Amino acid sequence: MPQDGPEAMEQNIILTIRDLQILARIEGQQDAAKPIVDGVSLELRRGEVLGLIGESGAGKSTIGLAALGYTRPGCVISGGSIVFDGVDLARLPVEEIRKFRGSRVAYIAQSAAASFNPARKLYDQVGEAPVRHGLMSWSEAKARSTELFRELDLPNPDTFGERYPHEVSGGQLQRAMAAMAMSCRPEILVLDEPTTALDVTTQIEVLASLKKLIREHHTAGLYITHDLAVVAQIADRIMVLRHGKMVEEGPAGDILHRPQQEYTRMLVSVRAAETSAPLPPPRHRAAGTPVLALDHVSASYRSLVKVINDVSLTIARGETVAVVGESGSGKSTLARVICGLLPPESGTIAFTGEPLPKALRQRSRDQLRRIQMVYQMPDVALNPRQTIGEILGRPVSFYFGSSGSDVRARVKELLEMVDLPADFAKRRPGELSGGQKQRVSIARAIAAKPELMICDEVTSALDPLVADGILKLLQQIQDEMGLSYLFITHDLGVVRRVSDRVAVMLRGALVAEGPLAKVFSPPYHPYTELLLSSVPEMRLDWLEEVLARRAEIPRVAALSA
Amino acid sequence: MRLFGQRLSVAATIGLVIIVVNILAAVLAPVVAPYGEADIIGDVWDAPETSQTVFGLDNLGRDMFSRLLYGARTTITIALITTLLSFTIGCVFGFAAAVAGGWLDMLLSRIVDALMAIPTLIFALLVLSVLGTSIPVLIGTIAVLDSTRVFRLSRAVAMNIVPLEYVEAARLRGEGLAWVMRREVLPNALPPLIAEFGLRFCFTFLFIAALSFLGLGIQPPFADWGGMVRDNAQAISFGGIAPLIPAAAIAILTIGVNLVVDWILSIHAARRA
Known part of the structure; x- marks a missing residue:
């Protein structure tokens, strides 16, 4: 539907954040507080993924959590609005917000290992949210989990949920967490560095599964990461943040290839050098006894x-x-x-x-x-x-x-x-x-x-x-x-x-x-x-290219198993 | 008000005042006390009004107030020395076990297990009746018994510090056991140990009181707070307040010590943040 009128566009917007201000209290000083998010605004449409990129302290995770109506202990939303489907989460009491969390807005954290209870089977944890929110019965939730495991390319999806968290690999657990987040069919998915703790060969698999899942379910996503190349594979638009302020925002291709701000240019060039810089000429190797x-x-x-x-x-x-x-x-x-x-x-x-x-x-x-x-x-x-x-x-x-x-x-x-x-x-x-x-x-x-x-x-x-x-x-x-x-x-x-x-x-x-x-x-x-x-x-279609190439040469992919 | 460059809270000030008053009482006992430690000046459990004294008389007709002051001397001195000694023993062995690991840890931990398996009171009774009840023996016995608990705590705390990379860096540099324990582990293990110190210090009076009850604690006519509670316990049946006075002294000092400990811990927490 390329001819969407302004009204249709308006309806498509699922999340609007306006002039968000979040303050962090400073330990030991009663009235002092420093802004960790300072006047950030963003809009998210259904089925669209917005990448939030920045270094540590940029406020990207804080914004991601704010989309769930949550602030870390010691932080407080001091201004602005977080309008989700017509409701301002910044003004809603906690009990009301709880109805949204997990069911309509879901979260995927960096460390899946720390987010799963080691003493309970994966089914119990993946299916818990829809049952708790009264959306499904246990048997429905179980069927739904199996379906999600299959969509996420997990091995033996029918029995995968019978396992305990320690019985699956790190990449599989991260995907199980994606299944947990998707179990209530949320409208927004907040992904906080979901592949950062993984090895590169595992990261590819998880990234491919997440991308497929978001596309198929037409879920809106906030993808938080420090790695520009990762976010370029999955995001439609990218917002660059620094010290709690927006540096620039635009379509993923523009940010990657035509960054406007000096800071973005720096990030892009440092990251691009990692994969595309020519190999330095070999230096002369000192003769004699090796150290x-x-x-x-x-x-x-x-x-x-x-x-x-x-x-x-x-x-x-x-x-x-x-x-x-x-x-x-x-x-x-x-x-x-x-x-x-x-x-x-x-x-x-x-x-x-x-x-x-x-x-x-x-x-x-x-x-x-x-x-x-x-x-x-x-x-x-x-x-x-x-x-x-x-x-x-x-x-x-x-x-x-x-x-x-x-x-x-x-x-x-x-x-x-x-x-x-x-x-x-x-x-x-x-x-x-x-x-x-x-x-x-x-x-x-x-x-x-x-x-x-x-x-x-x-x-x-x-x-x-x-x-x-x-x-x-x-x-x-x-x-x-x-x-x-x-x-x-x-x-x-x-x-x-x-x-x-x-x-x-x-x-x-x-x-x-x-x-x-x-x-x-x-x-x-x-x-x-x-x-x-x-x-x-740092190319938009890199992930598809690699996956296509791997499909042709299964020998190489087999090595990572 | 400030102390060592840190702002004193109201609670810490109260705690500090309590400790200072107690120490002054202990030091100045011979000057301030109206009567001698062992002087019998009237009837058994005479009330303050009839005996013209501050807190009345005890079970032998001695002045409660004077005995409270002299009692502060023995009680605080013995408790302090005992606790310091038990922490020194416990921490040295606890840290050594955690840092060195291997057979040393195994050996020390099993010795401590064996010591802890024997009921403390029975063990103390045995030692005191064999070696006789003198104050050094009393201090030594309680310190060794208490140090088993300090050992377990300090070993557990150090176990969390030893795997950290700054400790590994010191080992790779070639530092010895003593340096690693003193410079790398101890400063980082202090907060939980200080908290434990406040508690152990107070438990020591109570343990001495229990020993006194069995006749193996501080020997008469010397006063100690725990012993004073026990000696006068029966006065409660006659409506007397005699045992409540030393009991209150113990309680107040305990609170005072812990208020200051809390303050020290809060400074540590703030520095860490």
């Missing part, structure tokens, strides 16, 4: 589960080697083996040509100093009760025996190296942002003057622009200090940017290893190809 050499290393937990299987890997001086793989591939365990936290069962580890004792305790202080680690979550990598000065000063005094003013001078120097002001030494980690904390973690590692730095998913907890800064910093430090990096990551965009050599891990073993340009260009190892082709690209 680290793993020779046929195998390790297992309690001699039961073999997690590292016959891995051989060398890292030359000044080189960056990336170990990539999906969750459970053993890549982080490999880091633990190198650090000595999990002594290998067989094989040898040599550091600058000398054999390295297997267990942490047998290693000398100097051997420990030469390998440093930077962690994924800056929040738990720094002791919240110590000041930055103490955190950075300890390795200085511990390894080099410095004291007093020498330590303070070195701390200042270290903060300078990671582009943080010197007065940060007096602060505690709680007063820093995520990116700043990660910089402190890096400073703590370089305080030891290491020769090898293991970076375990150092950017995956950070926003794209912040992550970009961290990667640049690491490269700058490498150029200055000539140290070697071992990057553990699932993010192929990071690999593409930083690494000289890549090792692809699958079930504890290396399936491909070599210079970046060789591993990441054809002919690929089939698993590398699967990984590479699963990273969402």
